[in-house]
Amino acid sequence: MKEREIVIIGAGPAGLAAALGAKDKGAKDILIIERDQYLGGILNQCIHNGFGLHRFKEELTGPEYAQRYADMVKSAGIEISDRTFAVKITNKKEIFCLKPGEMMKLKAKAIILATGCRERTREMIPIHGFRPSGVYPAGLAQKMINIEGWIPGEEAVIIGSGDIGLIMARRMIFEGMKVKAVIEIMPKSRGLRRNIRQCLEDFSIPLYLSHKVTKIHGKERVEKVSVCKVDESFKEIKDTSFDIKCDTVLVSVGLIPENELLEAAGGLIDKKTNSPVCLKPYQTSIEGIFSCGNCNKVYDLVDWVSRDSYEAGGLAAMYANGELK
Amino acid sequence: MKYDVAIIGAGITGAALARELSKYELNIILLEKEIEPAFGVSKSNSGIIHSGTQNPSDSLKGKLCVEGNRLMREEIAKDLGLNFIQCGQLITAFDEEEKKKLFEIKQEGEKLGVPGLEIKDRQWLNKNEPNLSKEVIAALFSPSAGIISPYRYVYALIENATDNGVILKTESKVLAIEQKGPKDFEIKTEKEYFKTSFVVNCAGLYAQEIAEMIGIKDIKIVPRKGEEYLLDKKRENISNHIIFPLPSKNSKGILMIKTSDGNPMIGPTAHEIEDKEDLSTTENGLNEVLEGVKRMIPSVDKSDIIAYFAGLRPSCGKDFVIRYEKNRDGFLNMAGIQSPGLTAAPASAAYAADILFKNGLSCAKKKNFKKYRQRPIHLFQIPLSKTEELIQKDPSYGDIVCRCEMVSAMEIRQAIKRGAKTLDGIKFRTRAQAGRCHGGFCTSRIMKILSEELNISPLEITKKGKNSNIIKRIK
Numbered sequence A: 001m002k003e004r005e006i007v008i009i010g011a012g013p014a015g016l017a018a019a020l021g022a023k024d025k026g027a028k029d030i031l032i033i034e035r036d037q038y039l040g041g042i043l044n045q046c047i048h049n050g051f052g053l054h055r056f057k058e059e060l061t062g063p064e065y066a067q068r069y070a071d072m073v074k075s076a077g078i079e080i081s082d083r084t085f086a087v088k089i090t091n092k093k094e095i096f097c098l099k100p101g102e103m104m105k106l107k108a109k110a111i112i113l114a115t116g117c118r119e120r121t122r123e124m125i126p127i128h129g130f131r132p133s134g135v136y137p138a139g140l141a142q143k144m145i146n147i148e149g150w151i152p153g154e155e156a157v158i159i160g161s162g163d164i165g166l167i168m169a170r171r172m173i174f175e176g177m178k179v180k181a182v183i184e185i186m187p188k189s190r191g192l193r194r195n196i197r198q199c200l201e202d203f204s205i206p207l208y209l210s211h212k213v214t215k216i217h218g219k220e221r222v223e224k225v226s227v228c229k230v231d232e233s234f235k236e237i238k239d240t241s242f243d244i245k246c247d248t249v250l251v252s253v254g255l256i257p258e259n260e261l262l263e264a265a266g267g268l269i270d271k272k273t274n275s276p277v278c279l280k281p282y283q284t285s286i287e288g289i290f291s292c293g294n295c296n297k298v299y300d301l302v303d304w305v306s307r308d309s310y311e312a313g314g315l316a317a318m319y320a321n322g323e324l325k
Numbered sequence B: 001m002k003y004d005v006a007i008i009g010a011g012i013t014g015a016a017l018a019r020e021l022s023k024y025e026l027n028i029i030l031l032e033k034e035i036e037p038a039f040g041v042s043k044s045n046s047g048i049i050h051s052g053t054q055n056p057s058d059s060l061k062g063k064l065c066v067e068g069n070r071l072m073r074e075e076i077a078k079d080l081g082l083n084f085i086q087c088g089q090l091i092t093a094f095d096e097e098e099k100k101k102l103f104e105i106k107q108e109g110e111k112l113g114v115p116g117l118e119i120k121d122r123q124w125l126n127k128n129e130p131n132l133s134k135e136v137i138a139a140l141f142s143p144s145a146g147i148i149s150p151y152r153y154v155y156a157l158i159e160n161a162t163d164n165g166v167i168l169k170t171e172s173k174v175l176a177i178e179q180k181g182p183k184d185f186e187i188k189t190e191k192e193y194f195k196t197s198f199v200v201n202c203a204g205l206y207a208q209e210i211a212e213m214i215g216i217k218d219i220k221i222v223p224r225k226g227e228e229y230l231l232d233k234k235r236e237n238i239s240n241h242i243i244f245p246l247p248s249k250n251s252k253g254i255l256m257i258k259t260s261d262g263n264p265m266i267g268p269t270a271h272e273i274e275d276k277e278d279l280s281t282t283e284n285g286l287n288e289v290l291e292g293v294k295r296m297i298p299s300v301d302k303s304d305i306i307a308y309f310a311g312l313r314p315s316c317g318k319d320f321v322i323r324y325e326k327n328r329d330g331f332l333n334m335a336g337i338q339s340p341g342l343t344a345a346p347a348s349a350a351y352a353a354d355i356l357f358k359n360g361l362s363c364a365k366k367k368n369f370k371k372y373r374q375r376p377i378h379l380f381q382i383p384l385s386k387t388e389e390l391i392q393k394d395p396s397y398g399d400i401v402c403r404c405e406m407v408s409a410m411e412i413r414q415a416i417k418r419g420a421k422t423l424d425g426i427k428f429r430t431r432a433q434a435g436r437c438h439g440g441f442c443t444s445r446i447m448k449i450l451s452e453e454l455n456i457s458p459l460e461i462t463k464k465g466k467n468s469n470i471i472k473r474i475k
Helices: A013-024 A041-045 A062-075 A138-148 A163-174 A193-203 A260-264 A302-320 B012-021 B060-080 B096-112 B122-128 B150-163 B204-213 B233-238 B283-296 B341-358 B384-393 B409-417 B423-430 B443-454
Strands: A002-009 A030-033 A049-051 A079-081 A085-089 A094-099 A102-113 A117-119 A135-137 A155-159 A178-183 A211-217 A224-229 A242-245 A248-251 A255-257 A289-291 B002-008 B028-031 B089-093 B118-121 B138-142 B167-169 B174-181 B184-189 B193-201 B222-231 B242-244 B255-257 B265-267 B305-315 B321-325 B331-335 B400-402
Touching: A002 A013, A002 A302, A013 A030, A013 A041, A013 A062, A013 A102, A013 A302, A041 A062, A041 A138, A049 A062, A062 A302, A085 A260, A094 B384, A102 A302, A102 B384, A117 A138, A135 A138, A138 A163, A138 A248, A138 B443, A155 A163, A163 A178, A163 A193, A178 A211, A178 A224, A178 A242, A289 A302, B002 B012, B002 B184, B012 B028, B012 B150, B012 B341, B028 B150, B028 B193, B060 B096, B060 B150, B060 B341, B089 B096, B096 B118, B096 B138, B118 B122, B122 B138, B150 B167, B150 B341, B150 B423, B174 B204, B193 B204, B193 B341, B204 B305, B204 B331, B222 B283, B255 B283, B265 B283, B321 B341, B331 B341, B400 B409, B400 B443, B409 B423, B409 B443, B423 B443
Parallel strands: A002 A030, A002 A102, A030 A079, A102 A289, A135 A248, A155 A178, A155 A248, B002 B028, B002 B193, B028 B167, B089 B242, B193 B331
Antiparallel strands: A085 A094, A094 A102, A117 A255, A211 A224, A224 A242, B089 B138, B118 B138, B174 B184, B184 B193, B222 B265, B222 B305, B242 B255, B255 B265, B321 B331
């Protein structure tokens, strides 16, 4: 078991900023564990602009924003283990990781969790009906289109008007797909106002508020969805049902902090939000295990992830050298 | 060439028969309409290896179930490298009236030869099933019941059967069967013609259509839908046994099911429907399942659900119909194989083989029958120390593709070598995409591995064959 001062799990925007924060507060020995072969996490598939207005006072794309932080981390001489997958942590701050050809066993003075979040799925809502191909979490569709160059279908309906769903509406239009509707169960969209304007209104994509998808049709590939209006308690209003023909359904119904490592180590998790229970900022219920970025709480803007994670990294460094009481 | 036996349907019944007959010097062909085996009725099986209770003591299915259970415990799990877990089952009683019924079920079970049945009292339940509702006053304990992955059971049987010479043809829907004479049939599929001496109909929901092809009109299959809901692995220990209510007229009721992969499962509903492809789930089904299971385990919560699906039981009256058609010499029906068909499968296969031998099929045993099938490695089933050893031998066991279920690139490649062609095929074999994120993270990586191993374009990759392609264009 190799001893390390600070181990950060995840090299997305939160992990990279936390590493810089720890370094600036005097940490000498920092290791970032990253499962991908690139730094920057989900930013790499967010090729639209709008990032960095607060942090860098200019408008960047996701990959550009990620590159700035990757460069800072590299020039700070911080060690990174890529293609490395953390499978287990313990309350003694041991970390077990798998990578091709090797299992790494580490013991850290402080751990910083920067594991991000995952998308809620159709199963969690749940949306009933058939289970054909053509139903994608919006983030998966984004990865397929932007990273792989794979276009999922011809005609899409988007469930949920969160920012990823809105951005993907515009993205699919740019790729020559039709976006027939965005269906939102709430009376108001959760997405940023600028995204509603730039991604839906500019392309005349209808947004159905207070509506829900009641059934997905199609045995092999999606053929259509049934939609209806809902009342204040989200119950179907009779005789308002209609069908929309489509071969693709994107599900963009929110994000959940990814905290299974912490939970398995015995850390307390808020059942409602899946965030860690933190009595002091960024400190989980296990002493010496810190949490920042989207696995701590789901953010709207990456700029605030960077700001807060930098602070969390500093706290972890202070803890590791005994300054944090 | 003329085959000795053509088996129609590569679900659990056809797969078990193929493996049973592969012990003999026979030319056997196994025809499946889907792109992979187990994609019909078997894929939505609950995975329970029943003890044999809840069946009439004079029923064929009861006898075959008890024997199938014994075969699993004593031979098959070991021979085929299956992860069979003998967790036992409880049938619960909520009042004195129901408790009396437990004694009746016990008696009926004992007549069938179900081993070890015992009525357990509240004190035992407190200790051994702590999350059980306090309203339960007693339960019938059946220690021989257990759990298994239903599709991996089918895959194991087929791998072993093909290793012993059985020819498997997928995407081979049977379109017509012509009887040319006694023990002389010609089968037309979507792609080819086959001549064969014997035909066995294991076509599940479509057993009626297959029987009708040679003029047998009394096999009537009524699909009975069951919706099931899977809970997060975090709730693995919500129960220690499979827990049943008292059986109703049509089904064993809504259960708390343990699964061999860890995720508890709740369900199934039981509703007769008409469409043999209606695998949709419904709001009403979900509510019915939640209500039914909460009565027994009150701490089950809707937010624990991570996945759901529906399956169809191919019912044909009350019992299995395993019948040699004297007027269609050479034709054997295995129809109406609903629950406990998975448990009974190896016993049903031996029973069917015996009928075929009595009707003239050659029963010379193969000298070099390979009894064992190599167990696939699943990281989720082994401790980390073992994983470490594997990675040192083969680096790609350390290349994790599916984060929720910890599935490595090596396991995905092995699954493809063993026959997976689709995303669902990979999921059933390895669990990749079966966890809480539903493939949000790993789908594109799996598609790349499939494309590489099968040497096909990502455009050709499907979820489950036919028109279930994942992408439509490449930039």
